[in-house]
Amino acid sequence: MVDNNTSSSYSASDDNLPKIDLFGGGNVDLRTVAPLYGVASEEEPDYLDYDIKGRGTVERMFLYSGSSYLTGILTGGILGGRTGWKTAPSPRFWLRLNSVMNGAGKLGSKWGNNAGVFALMYSLSESLLDHFETDKVLGGHQAVNPVLSGAISGLLYKSTAAPRTAALASVLGGFGAGMFYVIRGQLDHFYYR
Incomplete structure (x- = not known):
């Protein structure tokens, strides 16, 4: 359930990521949760896997x-x-x-x-x-x-x-x-x- 007030009130300074209210447990900031799921933050580059020897x-x-x-x-x-x-x-x-x-x-x-x-x-x-x-x-x-x-x-x-x-x-x-x-x-x- 997304809180309508928080989802419409975020600004560009929040990197356009809304805070989500999950089951009334408080707001979850997606910037802190994203690295847990393999989403790269803006500070580190996102590399593709490459095998130097070619195909496996x-x-x-x-x-x-x-x-x-x-x-x-x-x-x-x-x-x-x-x-x-x-x-x-x-x-x-x-x-x-x-x-x-x-x-x-x-x-x-x-x-x-x-x-x-x-x-x-x-x-x-x-x-x-x-x-x-x-x-x-x-x-x-x-x-x-x-x-x-x-x-x-x-x-x-x-x-x-x-x-x-x-x-x-x-x-x-x-x-x-x-x-x-x-x-x-x-x-x-x-x-x-």
């Missing part, structure tokens, strides 16, 4: 795995549909459409799942390397963590294959992550001049 682990995980899954399922679906169109057992439309849909579903789901799993391993290894500040230990260059994350992800992804295959996947993962880092840097430089 869970945000990276969802971003990388989701976008990689979508890219993989679209790319695999297009290639599988093209293969299904070429290898259709009959030139009739419905049989050819069925072959396209089967090929797109088979290859699209395979590529999407593989890309999503690889991106999940990449995001977790990148977050782990960021946590231990590996880039500062190994020379301070920003490209160290993405390249190492790609190499670790490639190694883990093909760890059940032969050792040479796992080593090759590690090199390809590191190279791919390094190229993506360079391309992303060039695009950032191009768009944010």
Whole structure:
């Protein structure tokens, strides 16, 4: 219940904050109550939370795995549909459409799942390397963590294959992550001049 006399009688010197009568217990000055509820006073600035390292682990995980899954399922679906169109057992439309849909579903789901799993391993290894500040230990260059994350992800992804295959996947993962880092840097430089 707001006291009409007090709510209409405050002035600019009171910072336009009314005094409220709560249950007849007296007037409550909002300037004294505001800091309890996280409202900044005029004397101190109100800052936004900012993580200097960028996105958190869970945000990276969802971003990388989701976008990689979508890219993989679209790319695999297009290639599988093209293969299904070429290898259709009959030139009739419905049989050819069925072959396209089967090929797109088979290859699209395979590529999407593989890309999503690889991106999940990449995001977790990148977050782990960021946590231990590996880039500062190994020379301070920003490209160290993405390249190492790609190499670790490639190694883990093909760890059940032969050792040479796992080593090759590690090199390809590191190279791919390094190229993506360079391309992303060039695009950032191009768009944010």
